[in-house]
Amino acid sequence: MKKEAIIEDPYLEYIDLANIGGDQAAAPPLPQPAQPKPGEFKLIGKYTPRVDGRKIVTGEALYTHDLVFEGMLIAKILRSPHASADVVSVDLGPALSYPGVKAALKLKDGRVKWAGEPIAAVAAVDERTAEESLKLIKVEYKVLPHVVSVDKAMAQGAPLVQNEGNVAKSNEYTRGDAEKGFKEADVIFEQTYKTSWEVHQPTETHGSLAKWDGDNLTVWDSTQAIQSVRDGLARSLAMPASRIKVIKHYMGGGFGSKLGVNDHTIIAARMAKETGRPVKILLTRQENSDCVGYRPTAWMTVRAGAKKDGTLTALTLKNYNCGGIGRGDRCSEPFTDVYKCANVKVEEYAVFVNTCGSRATRAPGHTQATFGLEGFMEELAARLSLDPLELRLKNYSTKDKGDTGTPYSTKGLEQCYKLGAEKIGWSRRNKKPGAGNGTVRTGLGMASQIWPGAGVPGTLADVKLYNDGSVEVDCGTQDIGTGTRTHIAIVAAETLGLEPRDISVHIGNSDLPWAPISGGSLTVPSVAPAVRDAALKAAEYLKGLAAKKLNVAPAEIVLEDKKAVSKTDPGKSIDLKELARTIPRPMPFHGERANMTPGFAYQTFGAHFAEVEVDTETGKIKVKKVVAAHDIGRVLNRQTAESQVIGAITQGMSAALFEEKIMDPETGTMLNPNLHDYKVATAMDIPEIVPIFADVIDDRLNNLGTKGLGEPPRIPASAVIANAVFNAIGVHVREIPMTPARVLAALKRKEAGK
Amino acid sequence: MDSVPKKRKSVSRRAFIQSVSGGAVGAGVVSRLLGKEPRPRPTGPGELEVFEKKRISFTVNGRKVILDAEPRETLLQVLRERLRLTGAKRVCNRGECGGCTVLLNGRTVYACHLLAVQADGADVLTVEGLASGDKLHPVQQAFIDKDGYQCGFCTPGFLLASVGLLAKNKQPTFDEIRAGLAGNICRCGNYQKIYAAVGAAAEVLRRG
Structure with missing residues (x-):
C-alpha cells in the first residue's frame, strides 16, 4: 500500500462540491416542487424526539466496535516509532509463527515520514494474541533527523520533510488592488493569530470489519462516508465497486476524521481475503490520537486598511498552514467572502513537518480563518473606537466575494446579529475593552460565520409503499449522530400524513440510492429534499387512488392524520392503510435532490455572542454564556438542530481553552495521545448555551428551503470566546488554546504597552 | 484505599483518575482472589505459566453468570467479548472517559478499570438491564x-x-x-x- 507523498485531503473536493453558487449556475435546473406555505407543516420545524432513541438508550444500537462474526480475526497494526526513518527490513516470520496468528502483512518500504506510520499488520484469533505477535515483528530502521514544529521546519537547514521543501504555496487569491486600498485608508492595522492542532477524538475509535463471500466484499465501517469508502476500497483493491457493500449502522462520532477509506480498512479487507475469515480492526485511543489526523494549525497575519467610519479599503491575509506531511487547509474563504471589501489579497503556504497528515475537522479552514478574521475585526473596532457589531454591519455584504460577486439567494446574517445581540444583552459589553475593575473581569464578544452547506444536487432517495400501508425510505446516506434517520422520517411522514415512527428508514448501506458523505454540512440539504421529492410522488399516487375511491378530483385530496381526506368535504375520507390494500405490489418512488436556481450564491450564516469571566491573577477563563444565532434556512427538527449547536459550541469552547496536540521535538512523537492529557471540555466547563434560528427560508435552494448545520455553529465558537476575553481584559490573546499561561502573557504584554 | 473505583460527586474526573490509576491495586487483589501462593519466579530454564483462570460468578442484569476469567481480564472485556453485552463501550480503555460505566452493587464504576475477578460475587447492572421489559427506565x-x-x-x-x-x-x-x-x-x-x-x-x- 503505497502512500502518496503529500496527502491531498479528499474532503476538500466536497467543499467545492458543496459550494455551489454562481459557478455552477450554467447547469440546467431540475423541476422544483412547490414550497409549502408557512404553517403548512405539522412536523417539520417542530421538536421531534429521535425515532431510534430507544435503540440508543437500551444499548441495542450496534456500532462497528460491537460487531462479532463467527471465526472472526482481530488485526493490529505495527507503527513506526520514528518520525523520520528508512525502513531497511521487515521480518514477519516470528510473528507468523506465533500461535494464533493467521496472517501478517508488510505495509511499508523505504521512507517513513511520521511516527505512527503503518509498517506491518497481523491478524490473529484474538486481540491479545495480535498485540503480542506485533512485538515479534523485527523491523530495522535507519533513523533520520526529523522536525515536528512549524517554526523549526521553516528555518534554514531544517530536515526536509517533502522533496519540494518544507514550505510550499498552497493558495492565492487577489481581487482589486490591495496596495491602492491601503493608500485610501485612514487606519492600517496588522496582527497575527495562531491556532493549534486540534484532534477529533471521536468516542468510537476508527474501526472496520471486512468479510468476503466469494468475490463479494462486505465492510462494516465506522465512517461518515459509506459511498466513498466503497469507491476507495474498489480503487485500492483493484476490484469492481459493484462487488463491495459498505455498512454503517451507528457510529461514535467522526467530526471529519472518518471521511474516505482508511489504511486500516484496506488492511482488514486484504487480511480477510487472505485468511478466508472475517477480520476486524479497531484502533486504540492512542492510534486515534496520533494516526488519523487533526485540524491543521494556522498562522495568520491579517492586515487591513479602514476609513475612520470602519469602511474596509483593503484586507490581506498571509497564512502558514501546517497539516503535517499534508497540505493542510485553505483558510481564505471567510477573508474573501464575509465582508464587503473591493481590495483583497490572500497568500497561503503549507508548512510540512513529520506528523501524520491533517484531516478535515468540523469546518476545515473556516474555523481557523474565523479565529483570525473575527479576532482581527474585534481589535480593529477597538482601534477605531467603534462598536464591533457596527463595524460588521458597516461592511455587510449581500453578494459573495465580498459584495463583488453573485448575489446571495438569502442571507439572514443581519437577523442573526439582531437576535443574538438582543439575547446576550450586547449593550452590557465594556465600551472600551478591559474597562472593568477588580481581579475577575467580565466581557462580551461576538463573531460571524459563513459556510456553504447547500447540499448536493443528484442525491437520491426512494420512498416505497407496501400494500399493508407501511412505508419505507431507502437512502444510501448515514447517520453520524446528527439524527438523519429522524430527519428522513419527519420529511416522509410530513408529506404522507403519517407519524415519524410509521416510517421504516433504511440507511447506512452503500447499496442504497446514492447520497453524499456526511461532512461539509451536506446531509440534510442533500437527503431531505430527495426524500421530499420521492414522498411527494408517493403522495400524488395515493391521492390518485383516493380520488377514485372517494369520487373527487385528486387535487381535492389531502393526506393527514393517516387518512386521505377531501378538502371540500371532510366527510369523505379513507384510511391510508385501507387505501394501500389496492396497491398491486410494493411501489417505489424515486426522488432526487434538484439543482439550485442558477444565478445565486448559497451559504449558511450565523453570529455568536459570548460572555466570559477572566481571572487576571490566575489567567483562568470561565465561559458564562454563549448565544448562537444561525441562518440555516428551514429547520427540519428543532430538537436535533439545537443539539448540533450546543455540541459545536462545546467543542469550539474546548478548542479555545484546552485542546492541543503536543509534539515532542526530541522524539517526534505525540506527548498527549489519550483523553487525560489531551484535554477536552467536560462537565464543569460548559456554559449556558442558547441556540436561536433565524428561520429564513430559501425557496431557490431546494424543495424544503433547508441548509446544513453540522459545521456552521463550530466556526465562530472559538473566535467568540477569544473576543469576549479581549473585551474583558483589553488585550487579545491571539493564540488558542487560551491557556492560563497565554492569558497571563497577554496581560503582561498589555502592561508593557505592547 | 478501596479496591473498587467509585465516583464521588465532589471529585473531578481528573482527580478521580489519579486516585484509581496504578497497577498495584489490581495485582494485590488478584493474588488474594486466586487463593493460592504465588508461583515460583522464572529464575532458571523451563516453562512457567503465568496466566491462569479463576472461576467467578456474578449477577449481570439479574442473571447469574459463571465463567472462568483470566486475572488480567477486565470486567469490560468480559461483558463485551464473552457475555456479548456491548452496551458498555470501550472508548479510552484507561479510566478517562466513563464510556464503559456500569453499576457494581449499585455503585458507579468504570468497567475498563475493574478486573473481572473483582466483580466476583457482585451485582452488575449494564444498560441492557436498565429497562423493565418494554418499559424504559x-x-x-x-x-x-x-x-x-x-x-x-x-x-x-x-x-x-x-x-x-x-x-x-x-x-x-x-x-x-x-x-x-x-x-x-x-x-x-x-x-x-x-x-x-x-x-x-x-x-x-x-x-x-
Whole structure:
C-alpha cells in the first residue's frame, strides 16, 4: 500500500462540491416542487424526539466496535516509532509463527515520514494474541533527523520533510488592488493569530470489519462516508465497486476524521481475503490520537486598511498552514467572502513537518480563518473606537466575494446579529475593552460565520409503499449522530400524513440510492429534499387512488392524520392503510435532490455572542454564556438542530481553552495521545448555551428551503470566546488554546504597552 | 484505599483518575482472589505459566453468570467479548472517559478499570438491564425526550452514571448533576441536554 507523498485531503473536493453558487449556475435546473406555505407543516420545524432513541438508550444500537462474526480475526497494526526513518527490513516470520496468528502483512518500504506510520499488520484469533505477535515483528530502521514544529521546519537547514521543501504555496487569491486600498485608508492595522492542532477524538475509535463471500466484499465501517469508502476500497483493491457493500449502522462520532477509506480498512479487507475469515480492526485511543489526523494549525497575519467610519479599503491575509506531511487547509474563504471589501489579497503556504497528515475537522479552514478574521475585526473596532457589531454591519455584504460577486439567494446574517445581540444583552459589553475593575473581569464578544452547506444536487432517495400501508425510505446516506434517520422520517411522514415512527428508514448501506458523505454540512440539504421529492410522488399516487375511491378530483385530496381526506368535504375520507390494500405490489418512488436556481450564491450564516469571566491573577477563563444565532434556512427538527449547536459550541469552547496536540521535538512523537492529557471540555466547563434560528427560508435552494448545520455553529465558537476575553481584559490573546499561561502573557504584554 | 473505583460527586474526573490509576491495586487483589501462593519466579530454564483462570460468578442484569476469567481480564472485556453485552463501550480503555460505566452493587464504576475477578460475587447492572421489559427506565426516557445524546456512543455510560447519581441524590441541583457526571465525556458535546435529561428524570423518579 503505497502512500502518496503529500496527502491531498479528499474532503476538500466536497467543499467545492458543496459550494455551489454562481459557478455552477450554467447547469440546467431540475423541476422544483412547490414550497409549502408557512404553517403548512405539522412536523417539520417542530421538536421531534429521535425515532431510534430507544435503540440508543437500551444499548441495542450496534456500532462497528460491537460487531462479532463467527471465526472472526482481530488485526493490529505495527507503527513506526520514528518520525523520520528508512525502513531497511521487515521480518514477519516470528510473528507468523506465533500461535494464533493467521496472517501478517508488510505495509511499508523505504521512507517513513511520521511516527505512527503503518509498517506491518497481523491478524490473529484474538486481540491479545495480535498485540503480542506485533512485538515479534523485527523491523530495522535507519533513523533520520526529523522536525515536528512549524517554526523549526521553516528555518534554514531544517530536515526536509517533502522533496519540494518544507514550505510550499498552497493558495492565492487577489481581487482589486490591495496596495491602492491601503493608500485610501485612514487606519492600517496588522496582527497575527495562531491556532493549534486540534484532534477529533471521536468516542468510537476508527474501526472496520471486512468479510468476503466469494468475490463479494462486505465492510462494516465506522465512517461518515459509506459511498466513498466503497469507491476507495474498489480503487485500492483493484476490484469492481459493484462487488463491495459498505455498512454503517451507528457510529461514535467522526467530526471529519472518518471521511474516505482508511489504511486500516484496506488492511482488514486484504487480511480477510487472505485468511478466508472475517477480520476486524479497531484502533486504540492512542492510534486515534496520533494516526488519523487533526485540524491543521494556522498562522495568520491579517492586515487591513479602514476609513475612520470602519469602511474596509483593503484586507490581506498571509497564512502558514501546517497539516503535517499534508497540505493542510485553505483558510481564505471567510477573508474573501464575509465582508464587503473591493481590495483583497490572500497568500497561503503549507508548512510540512513529520506528523501524520491533517484531516478535515468540523469546518476545515473556516474555523481557523474565523479565529483570525473575527479576532482581527474585534481589535480593529477597538482601534477605531467603534462598536464591533457596527463595524460588521458597516461592511455587510449581500453578494459573495465580498459584495463583488453573485448575489446571495438569502442571507439572514443581519437577523442573526439582531437576535443574538438582543439575547446576550450586547449593550452590557465594556465600551472600551478591559474597562472593568477588580481581579475577575467580565466581557462580551461576538463573531460571524459563513459556510456553504447547500447540499448536493443528484442525491437520491426512494420512498416505497407496501400494500399493508407501511412505508419505507431507502437512502444510501448515514447517520453520524446528527439524527438523519429522524430527519428522513419527519420529511416522509410530513408529506404522507403519517407519524415519524410509521416510517421504516433504511440507511447506512452503500447499496442504497446514492447520497453524499456526511461532512461539509451536506446531509440534510442533500437527503431531505430527495426524500421530499420521492414522498411527494408517493403522495400524488395515493391521492390518485383516493380520488377514485372517494369520487373527487385528486387535487381535492389531502393526506393527514393517516387518512386521505377531501378538502371540500371532510366527510369523505379513507384510511391510508385501507387505501394501500389496492396497491398491486410494493411501489417505489424515486426522488432526487434538484439543482439550485442558477444565478445565486448559497451559504449558511450565523453570529455568536459570548460572555466570559477572566481571572487576571490566575489567567483562568470561565465561559458564562454563549448565544448562537444561525441562518440555516428551514429547520427540519428543532430538537436535533439545537443539539448540533450546543455540541459545536462545546467543542469550539474546548478548542479555545484546552485542546492541543503536543509534539515532542526530541522524539517526534505525540506527548498527549489519550483523553487525560489531551484535554477536552467536560462537565464543569460548559456554559449556558442558547441556540436561536433565524428561520429564513430559501425557496431557490431546494424543495424544503433547508441548509446544513453540522459545521456552521463550530466556526465562530472559538473566535467568540477569544473576543469576549479581549473585551474583558483589553488585550487579545491571539493564540488558542487560551491557556492560563497565554492569558497571563497577554496581560503582561498589555502592561508593557505592547 | 478501596479496591473498587467509585465516583464521588465532589471529585473531578481528573482527580478521580489519579486516585484509581496504578497497577498495584489490581495485582494485590488478584493474588488474594486466586487463593493460592504465588508461583515460583522464572529464575532458571523451563516453562512457567503465568496466566491462569479463576472461576467467578456474578449477577449481570439479574442473571447469574459463571465463567472462568483470566486475572488480567477486565470486567469490560468480559461483558463485551464473552457475555456479548456491548452496551458498555470501550472508548479510552484507561479510566478517562466513563464510556464503559456500569453499576457494581449499585455503585458507579468504570468497567475498563475493574478486573473481572473483582466483580466476583457482585451485582452488575449494564444498560441492557436498565429497562423493565418494554418499559424504559425514567432516565432512559428522559434522554430520548430531551435529546440527551448525539452519536449515542457515550450514552450507556451516562445513563448508568445518572442512575447511580440519582440513587444517592434524589433532588440534585444542576451543579450537582454536573459534578456527579464529571467522570463522563460526551465528545459530541451535548452536556447541556444530558444534564437537562437527568434533571427531568429526577423529577419523574421523585414523583414515583
